[in-house]
Amino acid sequence: MVSGNTKVGNQSPYTFRDIDAAIAHLEAVLAADGANSLFSRTYWRKRVLQASATTGLAPKQQQRLHRLLERIDTF
Structure with missing residues (x-):
């Protein structure tokens, strides 16, 4: 389901209702692998940027996604 949210040129498949689960999944996969x-x-960068394009992100969610981008840069 594409919600049509756009930011950074990406579309977000997430909504404010399911973004926490998506972020948790990205954190777990990137920490493990x-x-x-x-x-x-x-x-992985594309996946995080898609999540970042979700409308209505709270500051804590934005921080978590930013940390994931930083982690990807260390691979």
């Missing part, structure tokens, strides 16, 4: 992931940094 990190650089050893099957997917490239580009893929």
